[in-house]
Each structure stands twice: as structure tokens, then as C-alpha cells.
Amino acid sequence: MLALGQDEIAKYPFLADAGQYLKDQGFSLEQFGTDPDLKSLISKAYERILTAADGKIYKSDLDGDHVSKEAALPREVFSFLLAIVLLKLSGMHTLIKRFSLAEARRAEKYLEKDLANISDESKNQLAIRVIDDLFSVQVEKSDDYFIIPVSDYLKHSINFHEREWKLINRHVENGQVFLSPHETVRLIRKELGTYINSKIINAKTPTMIPGFEDSVNKLVLLSKKFVTYTVSTGEYPPCIKHAIDILEKGENLPHSGRFMLATFLLSKGQTVQQVAPLFKNAPDYNPRVTLYQLNHLAGTSGSGTQYSCPSCEKLKTQSLCFATSECDNIINPLQFGRKKK
Amino acid sequence: MQEADTLFLEDSFKKYYFNHFDLITVPERTSEREFGYQKFNSGMTRHISLKDDKELHLLLMQNIPSDVYCSNAYYTFPNLPMNEKDWKEADLIFDIDAKDLNLPCRESHTVSICNDCNDVSKNLTQCSKCNSTKIEKKSLPCKNCIDASKIEVEKLSEVLINDLAITKENIQVYFSGNEGFHVYVYNSQFQEIGSRERSELTDYISLRGAIPETFGMKKFKQNRASFPDFNENGWRGRFSKHVFGSKSKRSKIITELLANGYSSFQKTLDDVSENIGVKIDPNVTMDIHRIFRLPGSINSKSGLTKIHCDNLTNFDPYVEASFLSDDTVEVIANSPIEFKLKNKKFGPYLNEKVTVPTFAAVYMICKKLARIA
Ligand code: SF4
Ligand SMILES: [Zn+2]
């Protein structure tokens, strides 16, 4: 494991050994539940989870100037470690998943900054090492670019639907792919989330600690809001799979994308009640509005006409198309899989 | 196939195997490979593991296979069923086949064989004798087919060497024994990548799935400077050489491209891909559990040997891959197309009894254009 400084642990708290960190700082978990000065950190941890659950990235104290860095750093790490304790105590996997994703996003920002940091060699060396240690991607710096072996690139890029990630749309030279710091970090986004998730899943669940109960109970209630809606996406076209992916991650799907997804599923014979839960994870979910809109699209209210799924052509102009060879020149996503070669 | 034909082919193949042990050797890391073979008129036997040349030769003499295969993958237990083999890595392989190149000459040397009445005619979709639609097509590839395939091999090597940093020594080219070439890449950074990654790699090599932005064309805020330079590396360089033709025309053509707009550029790109993309069979490259024809073995589609090409430019498969004996044999030949083997011309034959050397008889029988008289 990497040897990390205080501010590095604050940026990448998932790299730290939690138990060891607490010991080094001279604290025990019980203290956080009882000590009035430390108790506020539990609410901080709770907020950190709440932010993640909303699909947003936790705004850390590190970014502002109002708190002295000295004090901010350990608090930053504590709130992360305590968040994990709360999550484990609540046992809510949907929240763990969302938290991991949001924390991955947060770390991603720092990784990108560190990679691009030309004035501090040690910063960008650390970022390079994190990427290599965790995801075995060997990054090398070459002028303004980061270069990684084509084979490493492929292992990660095949998880993307967007055509710009196809190797053919990359600068390839000498067996290496040239990437910007942003692209380098983007390449491992998914794995970073998975890494944090598995670290949390594998962490030991402590027994309930006095002073933690309130927050844990609130989390259990909160998680009821997020029902995981799993659809079998096997026979769905790439555009639809992509839209479902985005929603499952709690990211924002533009209106045109929701329109496509809803009309597609409704045309496939799903009911409004079946489709609605899919949008629950959207950052701006409002059950009443969603039902109203879906009923409108389905033709069960308003004009009574059922809206049809937009053509591939239209979706292309809206950047919602992620065609693969399986699309095979169809003109509407609804035809996907019907034509046989 | 009638029994006399099978016996004749078996006999000829056996003689070849016996006389050319030198040509047919096991690949490196033998014990990690899966072998397989087919006998005439029977199914595939797979999941065989072999120790050395001796065991391979024994297998050949005992079974007299019509075709022999070996995995490009390395396994811990090559002889166990697929999901227990423990896949370790696989050499990168490419199949270039004249039949995939849409060559204009193809029609002139393709025949249709009726599966119902065995009538042979030139390229029909329906039998002219019995109206059956059970038609099997056989092609006798011409020099143009071979030359066009060679060009693809050269294009492939160029991309492998320049873009993917494969060294020349690690690229080995073999004539497939029928209509094209098999290219092997050893010791590359790609040994351990899986099927989906290999599929992405083939898209790169065949210039498939490119977006206009990659070649400088943007939807908004168009910019002349983002178009590739004439001397750039990789696909941008190949694109500019193909589309601009010369340095001096670059500017004028960029103006045209910009005037035609974004969606027209995507069509240009599809065109370019058809012209300069390397035509490899993606299914072969992405299959990491395939057993692939063993170098030195005979291809039963032709009776020719899958042989290493030391000098691709001068390589003539109809001389260098034909190893069967000159002993003559009497056959009833029905080959409306003339062909050349070992510098001798044969045919056309119109359902006639002819006496020809074994290598020519085997060639025709393998193509279903003759039978033992
Ligand atoms: S081609 Fe049509 S079906 Fe395929 S991804 Fe694009 S929009 Fe969807
Ligand atoms: Zn017929």
C-alpha cells in the first residue's frame, strides 16, 4: 500500500486503513458517539451519505478557505470513515452503492487535478501510482498527455458505450494511447466506484455504537426511497441500455432521453406502473409529475394518443444513439433484434 | 463423396504426412495447446493435448485426418472440457480471405454445384438441370485473388508495426491452404486480452466505427487546423494520404469537406474505411478459444498445405503449397473453370474422363469437381 500524507488521505480516504488511522489519531469509534465535541462529525458523515444519495458530490471543506487546513484534514477523513460505519450499521446496499459512486466522483476530481499538476511532481506521481496500483493501468507522462498501453486502454474502454471511446477514435501511436488527464481518470471511473464499493462491502460490520442509532435509523428510512429497479437489458438496444445505466447511477438523463426510454418501454408493452420506478433514482425525481408525464405518453390521459419512440436518426441528433454493429441499420430502436441477418 | 474418393484422398494425405514430417511440427509451448482434428466424412475431435512432434506424427499416421487444428490459446489443462481448461493467454490471429474482399474476378471463377443432382454450372442460384436450389458454391481463386489478399496482409502488418508497436519478427504469415492468409502475432502486449478487447482491436485495424471528429470534422466551431496533416502517423495519416492525395491538395479538399458538411463527412468516412481499412475476419480474431488450422497440415478444401510465407511478395501458393505426388490417376472431371497448379494448366473439363497428376486430382475432388473414375 502507498505511504500517504495527511492531505492525500483526505483526498483519497478509501486508500487508508480505517482502524489504523483512528488509532494513529488516538481515537476510538465509541468516542464519536459520546464526546460532545466529536459528535458533530457523525452528522457530517450522515450529510456526506445524504449528498451521495442525491447523486451529488460531497463539497468538502478542503475546497474552502474558511476552515484551517490543519483541522479540516482529519475531519474530512473521519467523516468518510464514520460514513462507512453508518452505512455498515444500516446494512443498506443501495446506499452503499450510491455512496461509492459519489465518492468515486469526488476522488476522480482530485486525481485529475493531481495528474495535471505540473508544478508538483510528487502530486502527479502519486496519482499515477494510485491508478497503477488499483487498476493496473500503467500511465506515463509525455508532454501534455498521458500515455497508456493499448491493451490496458482496451480493458477499460470496452465498458463505454460512447463511440468516442472506441480505439479508432483515439490517438494511437507506438502501441500506446494518448489521453488527457480528464480522459485518463474518466477511463477508470467505473472501477474506482467498484473498488470503493467492494472495500465497504468487505469491511467488518461493528456492533451498534451508542450515539450512532439516530443516524442509522434515518438512513434505513432514507434507503426506502431508492428501490433498485432491475430490468433485463439483454435484448435492449444500446441507446436504451445507456439510458437505464445513467438512471441507475443516479445521474441526470436529459428530458429527450427520458422521453425515448419511456416511449420505448411503453411500446414494448410495459405499464406506466412498471416504468415509473425506473425514474426514482433521477436527481430531480417527483413521483406525481413522473406519473402524470408517463400517463400522457402512454395515451391514458390527455389527448389519448400514445407517443411513439423516436427514430434512430432523431436520437443520433440528440446524442442519445450509441449504435453498435448489432443495430444493423435499423431505423427505430423498437426494431432492434427483430431483423436477422 | 463416394468411398473411392475418400480412400484416394486419405491415401494421398497419408503419403504427404509421412513424407513431410519436417513441414508439420508442433508449435512452441506445445503442452499448453489444445489440438483437434477431423477425419473425412466425420465430425471434429477436440480437446487433445500433445507433448511433442512424435506424438503429433503418431496422431496423423493413426487417424489420417482431413484437417488438423491447434489452439492459439494457452491453457493449463488443454485436454479438459472448455470451462475447465483454465485459459491463460492467446496469440493474436488474423484471417484474411479472398472471399471477403468483394473482388470483381470472383464471379468468373466460382461454380455452383447442385447438391441434388451433382450438376456443375457457372455461378447460378438454381440448378439448370433439376431446378434444385440446394446449391453449393466453390471457388478456384485466381492470381488476382491471391494478390489482393497479399495487399491486405501488407496493410495489416503496417498497422501492427507502426500503430501497435509489434516487431516484425513477431508477425508470421501463412498461406491458409485455400483462399487467403493467416497472420499470427506472438509475444505482444495483447496476449492476455479477452474477446471483447480483441473485437475492439479489429475495429481499429479495419477502421470501423470512426467518428468525424477523429479526422478533424466537427459539428460546431469547425476548424481547418484540426484536419490531419499529410505526414501524421496512424489512421489520421493514412486518411490524409488517401483523401488529399498530395500535400498541395490538402487545403482545397478541406474546403470542400467543410462545404459538404458533417453528415456528408460521415459518408466519406464510410467510403474511406471500405477503401483503406484492413479486411480481416473479426470473428476469427475475437474467438479466443478457437482451434486454428495447424501450419504444415493440408487444407481439405483444396489439398494444398497451410504453409509459412518467407517471402510474401513472390509467394505463389499454386507452386509452393502443392506437395502431393505427381503420380497420375484417372478421374471424371467436371470443372468448367481452368486452373493452374505447379505451373501446369488443367481444364476446363466437361464431365470427361481424364488422367491427371495426384495433386490436380486431389484439388478437384476437394472442390467437388471430380471423382475417381
Ligand atoms: S442505432 Fe438506433 S437502436 Fe441503435 S443505438 Fe442508435 S438509436 Fe439506438
Ligand atoms: Zn440439380
Ligand SMILES: [Zn+2]
Ligand atoms: Zn480471383
